[in-house]
Amino acid sequence: MTARTGWLPRSLDEEVPTAARVYDYLLGGAHNFVADRRLGERFLTALPSARDVARLNRGFLRRAVLALLRAGIRQFVDLGTGIPTAGSVHEITERAGRGCRVVYVDREPVAVAHSELLLRNDPHATMLRADLLDPDRVLGHPHTRRLLDFSEPVGLLLVGVLHFAFPQDRPEEVVRRYRDAVPSGSFLALSHFTADLAPENMRQVVEVMRGSANPVYPRSHAEVSAFFDGFELVEPGVVGTGLWRPEHAEDVRTPGAEQIYAGVGYKP
Numbered sequence: 627m628t629a630r631t632g633w634l635p636r637s638l639d640e641e642v643p644t645a646a647r648v649y650d651y652l653l654g655g656a657h658n659f660v661a662d663r664r665l666g667e668r669f670l671t672a673l674p675s676a677r678d679v680a681r682l683n684r685g686f687l688r689r690a691v692l693a694l695l696r697a698g699i700r701q702f703v704d705l706g707t708g709i710p711t712a713g714s715v716h717e718i719t720e721r722a723g724r725g726c727r728v729v730y731v732d733r734e735p736v737a738v739a740h741s742e743l744l745l746r747n748d749p750h751a752t753m754l755r756a757d758l759l760d761p762d763r764v765l766g767h768p769h770t771r772r773l774l775d776f777s778e779p780v781g782l783l784l785v786g787v788l789h790f791a792f793p794q795d796r797p798e799e800v801v802r803r804y805r806d807a808v809p810s811g812s813f814l815a816l817s818h819f820t821a822d823l824a825p826e827n828m829r830q831v832v833e834v835m836r837g838s839a840n841p842v843y844p845r846s847h848a849e850v851s852a853f854f855d856g857f858e859l860v861e862p863g864v865v866g867t868g869l870w871r872p873e874h875a876e877d878v879r880t881p882g883a884e885q886i887y888a889g890v891g892y893k894p
């Protein structure tokens with residue numbers, strides 16, 4: 627994206643890289659600016675497998691949504707959606723047939739503007755510009771209330787996003803609030819950066835992302851697992867994204883397959 631297009635919000639600051647646009651760059655998307663690409667290149671120096679790490683995270687999202695569909699989930703809240711790219715949640719669910727509904731939540735202007743444009747004629751999906759760390763606003767929003775039925779199980783997706791929440795944001799309380807809002811039979815799918823396996827690379831990633839709108843806070847296996855408090859982890863538990871029910875040998879073998887932990891939990 628080199629020239630400003632009509633759908634971009636006026637308030638956009640192109641000089642400050644955002645996680646959504648750097649991730650888009652790493653995934654080969656076109657919705658990023660010079661500053662995002664520069665930071666993306668520094669990210670690649672810090673973590674040479676970053677493109678694979680991003681792709682594996684998308685792969686986990688897809689496999690987790692398919693697993694939830696097989697478990698009967700028909701409504702999703704995708705918290706920290708990112709910029710729509712091939713394989714968005716509503717595209718995955720559409721293939722499963724009618725009746726799936728998706729509420730997307732993000733606060734990054736390009737992610738929101740692009741999603742709103744894509745979804746403008748879709749009665750089954752909506753985009754909220756909101757801070758996911760404010761569950762009452764997300765859950766109480768008229769669009770959420772219109773689209774979702776909280777007496778039926780919900781798929782909560784927190785994929786590649788809680789590492790942008792620092793301890794002072796009390797992310798465990800945020801997850802608890804979402805968990806308490808959904809009925810038994812609901813699921814949580816979550817993935818999260820860790821420094822457990824390559825501490826020096828992750829130290830550099832943290833340093834690089836300090837120069838963005840979204841600094842990163844990696845967590846240990848125990849800390850990521852704790853987000854599933856009140857959920858029963860489904861097999862294979864909290865593992866690297868590439869190891870979560872892999873479909874191909876490359877998922878497991880790819881460098882970076884374990885830079886992000888992933889898991890799915892069931893609310894009994």
Ligand SMILES: C[S@@+](CC[C@H](N)C(=O)[O-])C[C@H]1O[C@@H](n2cnc3c(N)ncnc32)[C@H](O)[C@@H]1O
Pocket residue numbers: 645646649683684687705706707708709731732733734737756757758759784785786787790840
């Ligand atoms: C790395 S992207 C992940 C996108 C997608 N979930 C995936 O895994 O492919 C993280 C997204 O979370 C969004 N995000 C981070 N913190 C957020 C917050 N507090 N509220 C809403 N969105 C947030 C960012 O703007 C970005 O679009």
